[in-house]
Amino acid sequence: MPHTIKSKKQLLTRVRRIKGQADALERALEQETDCSAVLQQIAAIRGAVNGLMAEVLEGHLREHLDAHDLPLEQRRNDLEQVVKTLRSYLK
Template sequence: MTHTVREKHKLLARVRRLRGQIEAIERALDTDAGCEQVMHLIAGARGAMAGLMAEVVEDHVRTHLVDPALHPGALNAEAAEQLLDVVRTYLK
């Protein structure tokens, strides 16, 4: 079972919240909201998308690259943590 299937409900909840944020942007534009409000909404949606991507990437690395039970010769766990720290920082 892949990590996206195992974490399906959690990931779908994040996607649904993201959909709500996108719909809020649409409503703001439709009601002629000010540009500052629209930019805040866009920034929030961008952050939510980056967070979703970071979670999927992190689970992918942990499941497919450094799980010693599945891959005894996998990457060094410390190196994987360093990589994930960089990815989290980049996606913020």
């Protein structure tokens, strides 16, 4: 069972929290809220997304790269996919 299914409830809770933060940011911009409050909201969203990424990435690494029952070639392919995703995320 994939790690995203096992922790589905927790992940969805995080995503919904991020969605709420993005909605709050949109309202703040519409209401012409002070710049410092907008910046703080953006930083909070970034932190929440980073936390979500870390949680999903850790589960992926543990399930796919630490799985001794998977063939070496499959683990190498999974590693390359993770590297590609990280490079894209860190741009």
